[in-house]
Amino acid sequence: MNNLFSTYLSQLNPIVGNISYNLNLVKESWEKAKALEADVLITSELIVSGYPPDDLLLRPSFIKKIEEEVKKFIGSIGTEGPAIILGTPWLLKGELYNASLVIDQGKINGLSLKNNLPNYGVFDEERFFTSSSTTSVINIRGVSCGILVCEDMWTSNVCKSLVENGAQILIVINASPFDIEKLNDREKIASKRVNETNLPLIYVNQLGGQDELVFDGNSFVLNHKANKIISLSGWQNNSKLVSWERGSNGKLLNFSAEPYYKLNEYQEIYTALVLGLKDYINKNGFKGVIIGMSGGIDSALTACIATDALGCEKVHCIMMPSFYTSTESLTDAKECSDLLGVKYSIIDIKNILNEYTIIFKKIFSGLDEDETEENIQSRVRGAILMALSNKFGDMVLATGNKSEMSVGYATLYGDMCGGFSVLKDVYKTVVFKIASWRNENFLEFFKGKDCEVIPKSIINKPPTAELKANQFDQDKLPSYDILDAILIDLIEKEKSLDQIILDGFDRNTVLQVYKLLKIAEYKRRQSPPGIKITNKSFGRERRYPITNQFLEKVLN
Numbered sequence: 359m360n361n362l363f364s365t366y367l368s369q370l371n372p373i374v375g376n377i378s379y380n381l382n383l384v385k386e387s388w389e390k391a392k393a394l395e396a397d398v399l400i401t402s403e404l405i406v407s408g409y410p411p412d413d414l415l416l417r418p419s420f421i422k423k424i425e426e427e428v429k430k431f432i433g434s435i436g437t438e439g440p441a442i443i444l445g446t447p448w449l450l451k452g453e454l455y456n457a458s459l460v461i462d463q464g465k466i467n468g469l470s471l472k473n474n475l476p477n478y479g480v481f482d483e484e485r486f487f488t489s490s491s492t493t494s495v496i497n498i499r500g501v502s503c504g505i506l507v508c509e510d511m512w513t514s515n516v517c518k519s520l521v522e523n524g525a526q527i528l529i530v531i532n533a534s535p536f537d538i539e540k541l542n543d544r545e546k547i548a549s550k551r552v553n554e555t556n557l558p559l560i561y562v563n564q565l566g567g568q569d570e571l572v573f574d575g576n577s578f579v580l581n582h583k584a585n586k587i588i589s590l591s592g593w594q595n596n597s598k599l600v601s602w603e604r605g606s607n608g609k610l611l612n613f614s615a616e617p618y619y620k621l622n623e624y625q626e627i628y629t630a631l632v633l634g635l636k637d638y639i640n641k642n643g644f645k646g647v648i649i650g651m652s653g654g655i656d657s658a659l660t661a662c663i664a665t666d667a668l669g670c671e672k673v674h675c676i677m678m679p680s681f682y683t684s685t686e687s688l689t690d691a692k693e694c695s696d697l698l699g700v701k702y703s704i705i706d707i708k709n710i711l712n713e714y715t716i717i718f719k720k721i722f723s724g725l726d727e728d729e730t731e732e733n734i735q736s737r738v739r740g741a742i743l744m745a746l747s748n749k750f751g752d753m754v755l756a757t758g759n760k761s762e763m764s765v766g767y768a769t770l771y772g773d774m775c776g777g778f779s780v781l782k783d784v785y786k787t788v789v790f791k792i793a794s795w796r797n798e799n800f801l802e803f804f805k806g807k808d809c810e811v812i813p814k815s816i817i818n819k820p821p822t823a824e825l826k827a828n829q830f831d832q833d834k835l836p837s838y839d840i841l842d843a844i845l846i847d848l849i850e851k852e853k854s855l856d857q858i859i860l861d862g863f864d865r866n867t868v869l870q871v872y873k874l875l876k877i878a879e880y881k882r883r884q885s886p887p888g889i890k891i892t893n894k895s896f897g898r899e900r901r902y903p904i905t906n907q908f909l910e911k912v913l914n
Contacts, residue, residue, distance in 0.1 A: 361603060361604050362601050362602065362603060362604070363397055363499065363500075363501045363601070363602040363604060363610060364394070364395065364396040364397045364398075364599060364600070364601045364602075365396065365397065365398055365400060365529075365560060365599070365600050365601075365602065366387070366390070366391035366394065366396035366398065366399045366400065366440065366597060366598070366599050366600075367400050367560060367562050367577055367579070367588075367590065367597060367598045367599075367600060368384075368387040368391075368399060368400065368401055368562070368596075368597040369402060369562060369563055369564065369565045369575040369577045369590055369595065369596050369597070370383045370384070370387065370401065370402065370405060370564070370565060370595060371383075371564075371565045371566030371595060371637070372402075372405055372406075372407075372408040372409070372564070372566065373408055373641055374407065374408030374409070374410070374411055374414070374568055375407070375408060375411065375414055375420075376408070377406060377407065377423055377424055377427045378427055380405055380406055380407070380408060381406060381427055381428070381431045383405075384399075384401055384405060384406075384431070384442065384444065385431065385434065385435065387399060387401070387597060388435060388439065388440065388442060390597060391439075391440045391597075391599075392438075392439040392440055394599050396440045396599055397440055397441065397498065397499040397501075398440050398441040398442070398443060398498050398499065398503075399440050399441070399442045399443065400443045400529060400531065400560060400562045401442070401443060401444055401445055401531065401562065402445055402531050402532055402533055402562050402563055402564040402565075403445040403456070403458075403507055403508050403531045403532050403533040403564065404445045404446060404447060404456065404533055405444065405445045405446070405564070406424055406427070406428060406444065406445065406446035406447070407420075407424060407446065407447050408568065409533035409564055409568065409573075410480075410481075410482075410533070410568065410571070411447070412482070412486075413486075415447055415454065415486040415487075416486070421447060421449055421454065424446060424447055424448075425448075425449065428444070428446060428459070432461055432464060432465065432466070433464075435461075435464075436464060437463045437464035441460060441461060441462035441463075441467065441498050441499065442459075442460070442461040442462070443458055443459075443460055443503075443505060443529060443531060444458065444459045444460075444461055445457070445458055445507070445531045445533075446458075446459060447486075447487075448469070448471075450469075450471075453488040454486060454487055454488060455471045455472065455487055455488055455490060456471070456472035456475070456483060456487045456507055457469060457470065457471050457472070457507070458470040458471075458505050458507055458531055460496045460498060460503075460505070462498065467496070467498075468494060468496030468497075468498075468505075469494065469496075470493070470494050470496065470505040470506070470507065471490030471492070471494075471507075472487065472489070472490060472507035472508070472509065472510060473489060473490050473491065473493065473507075473510050473515070473516050474489070474509040474510050474512065474513055474516070475487055475489050475509065476508075476509045479893065479898070479899050480535060480570075480571060480890065480895075480898040480899055481509075483509075493516055493519040493520050493523065494523075495520055495523040495524055495525045500604075501526055501527065501602075501604070501610065502523075502524045502525050502526045502527075503525065503526070503527055503529055504517070504520030504521070504523075504525030504526075504527065504528050504529065504557070505529050505530075505531070506520070506528060506529070506530045506531075507530075507531055507532075508530065508531065508532045508533060508534060510530070511528075511530045511532075511547060511548060511551055511559075511561075512547055514550075514551065514554055517551045517554060517555050517557075518554070518555075520555075521555045521557065525555075525557060526557065526608055526609070526610055527557055527558050527559070527560065527602070527610050528551065528552075528555065528557050528558070528559040528560070529559075529560045529562075530548070530559065530560065530561045530562070531562055532561060532562060532563040532564065533563070533564040533573060534563050534564070534573070535571040535572065535573055535890065536571075536572050536573060536574040536626070536630050536890070536891065537890060537891055537892055537893045537895075538623060538626060538627060538891055538892065539892070539893050540893070541574070541576065541626065544561065544563075544576075545578065545580075545586065548561055548578075548580055548584075549580060549584040552580050552581075552582065552583075552584040553584050556582055557582060558579070558580060558581050558582045558602070558610055558612065559579070559580045560577075560579050560600070561577055561578050561579070561580075562577045563575050563576060563577050565592075565593070565594070565595060565596075565633075566633065566637050567633055567634035567635070567636065567637030567638055567641070567889070568637070569638070569887055570887045570888060570889060570890050570895065570897050570898060571634075571889075571890055571898075572630045572631075572633055572634035572637075572889055572890070572891075574592040574593060574626070574630065574633075575590060575591075575592045575593060575594070575596060576589065576590065576591075576592040577589070577590040577596070577598075578590070579600055579612070579614075581611070581612050582609060582610070582611070587612055587614040588600055588614055592626070592629070593629045593630075593632075593633050593801075593803070594803055600612065600614070624788075624791055624792045624795040625795065625799065625801075627784070627788065627792055627891050628663070628792045628795060628796055629801065630889060630891055631663050631780055631781075631784070631792075631889055631891070632663055632666045632667045632804065633667070634780075634889035635647075635663060635664060635667045635668075635755075635778065635780050635889070636667035636668060638778055639667070639668060639672075639753065639778075644751070644752065644753040644777075645672070645750070645751045645752050646668060646671075646672030646673060646674065646752040646753075647664050647668065647672065647673055647674070647752055647753050647754070647755050648674050648675075648676060648743055648746050648747055648750075648752045648753070648754045648755070649661050649664065649673065649674070649675050649676070649754075649755050649757065650675075650676055650678060650739055650740075650743055650754075650757065650773070651675035651676060651677045651691045651694070651695060651702070652677070652687060652691065652757075653677070653683075653684075653686065653687030653688065653689075653690040653691040653694075653816065654687070654816065654821060654822070655789055655790060655793060655812075655816055655817060655821065656757045656758065656759055656781060656789060657675075657691075657757045658690075658691075658694045658793070658812050658813075658816050659781065659789055659792070659793045659796075659812065660755055660757045660780050660781060661673060661675050661694065661695070661698055661700060662694075662698060662793070662796055662806065662811050662812055663780050664755060664780070665698045665699070665700055665805065665806040665807075665811075666796075666804040666805055666806040667805065668805060669805040669806075670698055670699040670700045670701075670805075670806065671701075672752075673698070673700040673701065674700065674701040674702075674703070674746075674750075674752060675691070675695045675698075675700050675701065675702050675703070676702075676703050676704075676705060676742070676743060676746065677691045677692070677702070677703070677704045677705075678704075678705050678706070678707050678738075678739045678742060679704065679706055679707070679708070680707050680708060680711060680735050681708055681711070682735075682827060686815070686819065688704075689815075690813055690815055690816045690819075693813050693815075694811070694812060694813055694816060697807070697809070697810070697811045697812075697813070698806060698807070698811050699806075699807060705742055707735070707738050707739065707742070710738050711734065711735060711738065714734050714738070732769075732823070733769045733772060735772075736769035736772025736773050736823075737769060737771050737772040739772065739773070740769075740771055740772045740773065740774070740775035741775075743775055743776075744775055747777075753776070753777040753778065754775055754776040754777060755776050755777075755778055755779070755780055756773065756774055756775060756776030756778070756779040756780075756782075756885070756886050756888075757773065757779075757780075757781065758773060758774065758779060758781065758782065758885075759781040759782070759784050759785065759786050759789050760781070760782060760783050760784055760785045760786075760845075760892075760896070761785050761786035761787075761838060761841055761842055761845060762786070763782060763878070763881070763882055763885060763896060764845050764849065764874070764875050764878065765835065765841070765845075765871065765874035765875060765878055766874055766877065766878030766881050767834075767835065768881060768885075770881060770884060774881070774884065774885055774886070776886045777886055778886050778887060778888065779885060779886045779887065779888035780888065780889060781888070782885065782886075782887075782888020782889065782895070782896065783888055783889060783890050783891045783892050783895040783896070784891060785838075785842040785845065785846070786821070786838040786841070786842060787838050787839055787842045788842075790817060793812050793816075793817055794817060796811065796812065797810040797811065797812055797814075797817075798810075820832070821838070836867050836870075836871070840863070840867065841871060843863070844858060844863055844867070844868055844871045845871065845875070847861070848871070848872060848875055849875070849894050849900065850892060850893060850894045854910065855868055855869070855872055855910050855912045856912060856913050859912070865912070869912065872910070876906065879902055879903070879904045879906065880904045882896050883904060
């Protein structure tokens with residue numbers, strides 16, 4: 359018997375619903391593993407369907423197509439070459455499971471079914487799958503492999519059962535979406551399972567954007583002492599051959615000491631936004647994107663992310679000055695667009711606004727100007743951007759951030775127009791930080807320029823919507839450092855108002871932010887999807903009712 363057991367880890371970027379494409383990705387990876395004489399190829403959770411397939415799983419025709427394509431795939435690879443651990447939905451005795459097939463020598467040689475079905479946050483697996491109550495240790499080339507599907511690693515029961523049944527290694531296939539809190543949690547949980555079992559662990563995660571979710575990859579390997587010995591850099595298709603020595607006592611040993619990918623918070627967030635946007639545009643077949651360029655930080659960062667994701671030739675920035683647009687904003691918008699190398703156009707909206715003034719002169723007679731006139735400006739800009747989108751086939755990107763969406767500091771059918779919102783889950787304070795990070799950093803797979811691309815004048819100036827004279831965001835809102843801290847307590851941590859006030863925040867400010875957050879729910883429901891980077895993104899994860907008369911009492 360060969361004294362080595364060679365595992366080929368492959369983090370791939372599937373497309374939900376494109377079964378043949380996804381299986382072709384697996385086949386390409388299998389051929390590379392075969393050339394390296396690997397014993398087994400390890401793919402990610404539900405690689406066949408893509409993750410999450412959601413209600414596609416309720417369609418019998420979809421499940422039938424998966425079975426047909428998997429059988430065709432097995433026939434196409436023949437009986438030679440490495441085994442494959444293949445994540446797929448699988449129908450068994452009339453029940454649908456989140457399964458891992460072990461394919462070897464031209465047939466399905468084993469089957470591992472997911473025990474723990476997550477039904478929280480963005481997950482809704484109990485809606486679709488049956489939970490298995492059994493575990494299986496599967497022999498692959500003489501090694502007893504305990505195969506787990508994602509959530510099964512997060513509790514000890516499945517690993518305990520696998521050890522009791524003689525597993526020599528734990529192999530976890532995953533579709534774990536990115537959020538900034540989760541990156542270290544995965545490794546902590548994996549280390550805990552290794553320490554409980556004294557078995558090495560392989561963790562392979564999905565890659566790529568899928569609507570609001572983005573999957574970071576960041577696959578890794580722990581030896582039997584829970585030391586991380588291998589990691590695959592995130593945000594890119596990546597594969598790695600990892601060989602294990604079969605010890606006389608049945609242990610699988612690996613003494614690799616390779617330098618591994620180190621995490622940086624702002625790099626992870628920025629790159630998540632790049633990959634999430636890139637895949638949303640490309641997988642949905644859009645030609646490019648259109649951005650309303652205001653000269654402010656949000657539109658500048660959105661344009662920068664779009665350029666890194668798609669290339670400058672697919673980004674068109676439109677400046678639409680009104681009576682209140684400052685010379686500084688015009689200069690900053692042009693300079694940023696030039697630095698990025700994107701197409702830049704100016705469409706002056708002053709004459710259009712004059713026409714609106716005439717239209718409403720009689721009916722608004724005797725009334726002071728207020729937010730109505732401010733919102734007209736925003737809606738005129740939205741209409742122009744959507745017209746350009748209709749004419750040229752590019753998608754409009756909304757540029758609002760999470761702080762604004764939280765408190766309703768956005769205009770329906772105005773700056774909320776768009777098919778996708780890159781910064782929807784990014785607080786304003788983080789917007790500034792990742793903009794500064796990007797000015798000083800560049801990664802090889804970015805399609806933009808390796809230089810400072812957001813002028814410091816944009817980063818340094820006070821935020822303003824410029825919808826009336828001498829207007830600044832802080833006229834109506836607390837400073838963003840205070841606003842974001844309160845919002846994080848309310849949204850991410852679900853703290854009570856009393857707790858937040860006891861933490862030292864001004865009582866009236868907390869009540870103001872709470873009220874704004876509550877009444878803006880109807881706006882958020884009408885906002886475009888955006889990339890999740892926190893553990894309480896608006897949409898799949900945070901689902902408060904619009905009609906909601908609960909008012910939290912404050913004792914302090």
